[in-house]
Amino acid sequence: MNAMLVAVIVIAVIGIIPVIIRKKFLKIYLTLLQKNDIKAIEDLIATQLAKICIPLFNREYLLLNAYLKVNDNKQIDTQVNNIMDHVPMNSKQKSALAKSVFYIYVDKKNASMIDRLLEMVSTTNDHALYRQMDMVNDTLISGGIKYYDELKSDLEDVEYTKNNADTPYLEFLLSVIYKNMGNESKSREYKNRALEDCKGTVYESLIKSQN
Numbered sequence: 001m002n003a004m005l006v007a008v009i010v011i012a013v014i015g016i017i018p019v020i021i022r023k024k025f026l027k028i029y030l031t032l033l034q035k036n037d038i039k040a041i042e043d044l045i046a047t048q049l050a051k052i053c054i055p056l057f058n059r060e061y062l063l064l065n066a067y068l069k070v071n072d073n074k075q076i077d078t079q080v081n082n083i084m085d086h087v088p089m090n091s092k093q094k095s096a097l098a099k100s101v102f103y104i105y106v107d108k109k110n111a112s113m114i115d116r117l118l119e120m121v122s123t124t125n126d127h128a129l130y131r132q133m134d135m136v137n138d139t140l141i142s143g144g145i146k147y148y149d150e151l152k153s154d155l156e157d158v159e160y161t162k163n164n165a166d167t168p169y170l171e172f173l174l175s176v177i178y179k180n181m182g183n184e185s186k187s188r189e190y191k192n193r194a195l196e197d198c199k200g201t202v203y204e205s206l207i208k209s210q211n
Contacts, residue, residue: 021053033066038075041066057083057093061100068100073108076101080113084120091124102133107209111141139173140210143180151177155190168198172207 025044032040044050045059054062060083067075080101083089089097098117105113114137121130135151138144151174154160161167175190198204 021049025050025054029062033069036070038066038070038072057087057089060087061093061096064097064100068104073104076104077113084116091126094120094124095126095129098129098133102136103206106136106140109141114141135173139176139180145177145180147173148177148181165201166203168194168201168207169203171197172203172210 028044029041032044041063045054045063050059060079064076064079064083067079080097083097098121102114102117105117114133118130118133118137121133124130135147138146151170154164155167155170155174164170171190171194175187175194178184178187178190194207198207
């Protein structure tokens, strides 16, 4: 076997090894996650092998997901701050982090963490996510009416609402805006629409938790 062929085979094998290790690592991680064995997950992610084969953001994000699964709010806060302060992230990773924890902080009305997440997402190219987060923050946290005209116009467009899976949540936000404006009758109207339209959708538990 000539030297060039040997080199090609060696390179191919070396390239396969990290993939195999990552698959094994994730299998172990998922098994521990199903058991809610957080200490074992922390130990797994701290291993030298994990540090070699799993990128830094992925390791820290896997650990965050473990804390999210068991609703450990103290560790969630610590881990989110750790990632934001110490882990370099690209736009996609920043968006993933924000999507994972934003509504937790909305539920807790944690304005400082919401502001941090908004500032982080503002540096990405995910403009739709930033708009969504800003809309929720202005309406639910700040008690604002910034998005009144936009939401009212969107929800009066029958074609838009018919084909938009987000309609129930937009109705809910508009109901809160009307409440912020002191218009209780309109607030009740849109709240009832939101509660009816959200049944069986991904927004049902979210709307009821914020209602």
